[in-house]
Structures are given as structure tokens and as C-alpha cells.
Amino acid sequence: MQIREQDVETEMNGKPFAVAGSEPPLYPPGITPPDEPLSLLAFLMEFPKNPLRALPRKLYEKDILVLRPKFPKITYCWITGPQLIEEVLIKQAQSLNKSPVEKRVFAKSVGDSVLTADMDHWRWQRRVMAPLFRHQQILEYVPQMSEAAARQVAIWQKAGAGVRDIEDDMTEATLAVIMATMLGSRDMEIGHRIMSATERYLSKSSWEATFAILKLPEWVPHPGSWRMNSSSHELRKIMAGFIAERRQSGGKDDDLMGRLLVARDPETGEPMDDEVLINNLSTLLLAGHETTAKALTWTLYLLARSPAWQDAVRAEVAAITGGETVTAEHIDQLAITTRVIKEAMRLYPPVPVIARVNTQFLQVGGENLPVGSNIVFPAFVIHRHRKYWDDPDRFDPDRFLPEKEKAISRTQYLPFGAGPRVCIGQSFAMMEAVVLLATFIGAMRFEWDGKHSPEPISRVTLRPEGGMPLRIEPL
Numbered sequence: 001m002q003i004r005e006q007d008v009e010t011e012m013n014g015k016p017f018a019v020a021g022s023e024p025p026l027y028p029p030g031i032t033p034p035d036e037p038l039s040l041l042a043f044l045m046e047f048p049k050n051p052l053r054a055l056p057r058k059l060y061e062k063d064i065l066v067l068r069p070k071f072p073k074i075t076y077c078w079i080t081g082p083q084l085i086e087e088v089l090i091k092q093a094q095s096l097n098k099s100p101v102e103k104r105v106f107a108k109s110v111g112d113s114v115l116t117a118d119m120d121h122w123r124w125q126r127r128v129m130a131p132l133f134r135h136q137q138i139l140e141y142v143p144q145m146s147e148a149a150a151r152q153v154a155i156w157q158k159a160g161a162g163v164r165d166i167e168d169d170m171t172e173a174t175l176a177v178i179m180a181t182m183l184g185s186r187d188m189e190i191g192h193r194i195m196s197a198t199e200r201y202l203s204k205s206s207w208e209a210t211f212a213i214l215k216l217p218e219w220v221p222h223p224g225s226w227r228m229n230s231s232s233h234e235l236r237k238i239m240a241g242f243i244a245e246r247r248q249s250g251g252k253d254d255d256l257m258g259r260l261l262v263a264r265d266p267e268t269g270e271p272m273d274d275e276v277l278i279n280n281l282s283t284l285l286l287a288g289h290e291t292t293a294k295a296l297t298w299t300l301y302l303l304a305r306s307p308a309w310q311d312a313v314r315a316e317v318a319a320i321t322g323g324e325t326v327t328a329e330h331i332d333q334l335a336i337t338t339r340v341i342k343e344a345m346r347l348y349p350p351v352p353v354i355a356r357v358n359t360q361f362l363q364v365g366g367e368n369l370p371v372g373s374n375i376v377f378p379a380f381v382i383h384r385h386r387k388y389w390d391d392p393d394r395f396d397p398d399r400f401l402p403e404k405e406k407a408i409s410r411t412q413y414l415p416f417g418a419g420p421r422v423c424i425g426q427s428f429a430m431m432e433a434v435v436l437l438a439t440f441i442g443a444m445r446f447e448w449d450g451k452h453s454p455e456p457i458s459r460v461t462l463r464p465e466g467g468m469p470l471r472i473e474p475l
């Protein structure tokens with residue numbers, strides 16, 4: 001189906017056109033869950049391969065599941081009902097700490113940063129960093145986002161039509177954005193060192209998570225220990241180098257690092273010392289590019305499999321930008337583009353699992369949760385819950401039409417989390433995803449080979465098994 005610019009204008013006037021129905025419904029790959037919770041042995045086999053395969057079918061149908069195994073002696077609680085998520089993740093936030101499993105997975109690379117710290121140590125870091133991420137502030141970064149998108153398009157145009165691993169390309173493009181906006185750097189040689197260190201770190205994270213769940217001491221080595229240690233050392237060394245260079249030049253540049261160097265806690269007036277700065281810059285670098293890269297990778301996969309939606313996005317981009325560079329003024333008008341990204345993050349949440357541990361006894365959905373229970377909010381399951389979504393496995397961006405989106409609660413759809421620890425970079429990420437997707441679709445066509453149906457694998461972020469080979473063609 002061809003979508004004309006008039007159709008897009010009709011959409012802008014509040015009357016959506018129908019893309020659905022113009023091609024067969026799309027049910028992209030998901031997970032076939034086990035019918036029952038796994039035995040310890042089966043769990044140990046499945047979890048390191050893909051933690052999502054260990055989540056039983058009941059979770060997609062019920063609101064809460066609690067397991068109390070004899071070994072390890074911990075209460076495990078999965079919450080997937082929006083009402084209960086609201087009660088715990090938001091209303092009981094003061095009784096929750098970040099999960100020790102997550103802390104252990106991240107400790108080597110980001111230490112005790114805003115992502116991993118708890119209580120007062122978290123609060124002051126969040127207070128210092130929050131102003132850096134206000135909507136108005138990050139609008140200033142749109143030119144750098146467009147520049148990185150154009151750089152990626154130039155690479156594709158030079159290479160010409162052919163099959164590429166889009167996952168790698170998205171990692172490179174989002175890294176270019178975070179390096180330019182955070183470090184004021186366009187040095188992609190360092191960028192490639194960061195990419196490879198991040199890949200080495202995250203690819204072994206499930207081992208660290210499995211060992212943490214089994215409560216094995218940190219000195220017990222696992223098959224990924226060496227890689228995780230060496231890659232985190234490299235990442236931190238690179239960050240320390242950037243800070244030292246900036247201090248030496250005395251510059252107060254207007255990038256995120258420059259702003260963080262001069263930021264003060266609004267209550268105490270305290271700045272961050274170098275250790276805390278390295279922790280948080282490493283956090284922003286990791287959290288700020290891997291996630292958006294995965295959001296765009298899955299979005300392009302869905303658009304490659306749904307040419308009608310791809311055409312709809314392209315027609316909208318042409319109508320709004322007139323073929324020019326995407327600017328801050330365009331972002332709010334790119335409504336179809338935004339809906340497609342939101343639906344892609346529903347089916348493939350870049351952070352598929354949110355985890356906590358309770359510091360106070362909790363009673364939830366009739367279940368008793370003693371202090372220290374592992375409480376998990378699996379966004380991947382919540383976004384495909386049988387009770388709360390209509391035809392949950394189907395790709396349908398129209399779920400996010402304004403009048404329909406109003407009916408979606410903040411705990412039924414939570415790609416950025418919810419409560420006080422909601423993603424600090426949410427607006428940055430949405431802006432970046434819209435700018436990059438609009439630029440890419442405006443310049444290139446993305447095609448599916450008719451075969452690749454990658455399993456979504458949880459490795460802190462949600463990755464496609466076997467990468468994301470797509471055929472691309474300059475327009």
C-alpha cells in the first residue's frame with residue numbers, strides 16, 4: 001500500500017489512516033515459555049542461555065508467582081499484573097533496593113553509580129544528574145543526534161545495497177550519539193574500543209547473574225570472569241582519560257561531561273569526586289547507547305517485515321521534514337514514527353527485566369514476601385500479558401494512537417521502568433530514537449530475507465539471536 005502525503009496530513013489532523021489490514025498481521029518471534037516453573041537442574045541449563053526461557057507460562061496469564069525453593073533458600077517473586085506492579089514498584093519504592101544480582105553484574109564496570117546505588121547514595125547522585133536530562137536541556141543535543149544519523153547513512157550509501165548486520169550498525173550509531181553528546185568526541189577509533197569492550201562485558205553477564213543467584217562468592221571464577229574484568233578495566237580507563245583531559249584543558253564544554261563536572265547537589269552543594277564521576281560516566285555510556293541501539297535494531301526488523309508500516313513512516317518523514325535534516329521542531333510531529341518505536345519497545349523491551357530486593361516485609365497479592373526476597377518485574381512478559389493486551393504477540397503500532405494510549409497504564413507498559421528509579425534518560429532516548437529512525441527510513445529501504453526469526457535473548461539488554469542481518473538499499 002502506498003501512503004501519500006495527504007494521508008499523513010489527515011493523520012496530523014487527528015484522523016488516523018489504516019495501515020493495519022493492508023498486509024497480513026505480523027506475529028514476530030517471541031519466547032515459548034515452559035508450561036511449569038523449571039526444576040533447579042533445568043533452570044541451570046536454560047538461564048545462562050536465555051533467562052527469558054526460564055519464565056513459566058503462568059506469568060503471562062496471572063498477576064504474581066512466588067517460588068520458595070529449598071536451595072538456594074530465597075523467596076522468588078515475579079509480578080506481572082499492572083495493579084500489583086503499581087503497589088510494589090511505585091508505592092513501596094522506599095522498601096526496595098536494587099537487586100544484588102544486577103549490582104553484581106554491573107559492579108565491575110560502573111561501581112556504585114546512580115544505576116546501582118541505593119538509598120541516600122543513590123538519591124544524591126540522581127539529584128545532581130536530573131537537571132542534565134530535562135527536556136529543554138536535551139533538545140540542544142538534537143543536532144548531534146542528526147549528525148550521527150547522517151554519518152551512518154553516509155556509511156550505508158558508500159557501501160551500497162546489500163545485507164548488513166543492523167545490530168552492529170545501530171550500536172555504532174548510538175555510540176556516536178552518546179560520545180558526541182556526553183564527551184564532545186567524534187573519535188570513532190575510541191568508539192570502536194568502547195563497543196568491543198561493552199560487547200565483551202555484556203555477552204558474559206548471564207554467567208555473573210547465574211553465580212549471583214546461586215549466591216556463589218565473587219572470587220569464584222566463571223567462564224566469563226576474565227573477559228568481564230579486562231573489558232570493565234578498559235572502559236573505566238577510557239573514561240578516566242576523558243576526565244583527565246577535560247580537567248587539564250580547563251574546559252567547561254556544554255556536553256554532558258562538562259555539565260556533570262560542574263554540577264552540584266542542589267541540597268548540599270557537593271560536586272562528584274573522580275571515582276563517582278567515572279562510575280556515572282561509564283553508566284551513561286553503557287546505559288545510554290546499548291539500550292537505544294536495541295530499540296532501533298528491533299524497530300528496523302519489524303519495519304523490514306512490515307513494508308506498509310515502513311512506507312507509512314517514510315511518507316510521514318517526507319511530509320514533516322521535506323527531505324531536510326531532522327530538527328528539534330520535527331520531533332513532536334513525527335507521530336507515526338514515535339508509535340512504531342513504542343510498539344517495538346512493547347514487543348522487545350530493550351531492558352527486558354527489572355529486579356529488586358525488599359528491605360521490609362511485604363504482603364503482595366495475598367503472598368508474604370520476607371525481607372530479602374528477589375522481586376522481578378519482567379517487562380518482556382508484562383508487555384505480552386494475555387489478560388491486559390489484546391492480541392499481545394501481534395505488531396500493531398496503532399495501540400499507541402493517542403486515544404488508545406490513554407487507556408494503557410504506566411505499569412502495563414514500562415520500557416523505561418516506573419517509580420522513582422524510572423530511566424533518567426527517557427526523553428533523551430525517545431528523541432534520539434525518533435531522530436535516528438526518521439533519518440534512516442528517509443534515506444534507506446530495509447528488507448527482510450523471509451527467514452531470519454531471531455529469538456530475543458536477555459543479556460541485560462534484549463538481543464536478537466544471531467544478530468540482525470537485513471538487506472538495505474539507498475533510496
Ligand code: HEM
Pocket residue numbers: 114115116126283284287288289291292295349350351354355414415416417418420421422423424425426428429430
Ligand atoms: C531506549 C532506550 C532506553 C531504555 C529502554 C532504558 C530503560 C531503562 C530502564 C527500564 C531503567 C530502570 C531500571 C530499573 O528500574 O531497575 C533505566 C534506568 C536508567 N537509565 Fe535508561 N533506558 C534507555 C536509555 C537511556 C539513556 C539514553 C540514558 C542516558 C543517557 C539512560 C540512563 C539511565 C540511568 C542512569 C538509569 C538509572 C536511573 C536510576 O536508577 O535512578 N537510559 N533505563
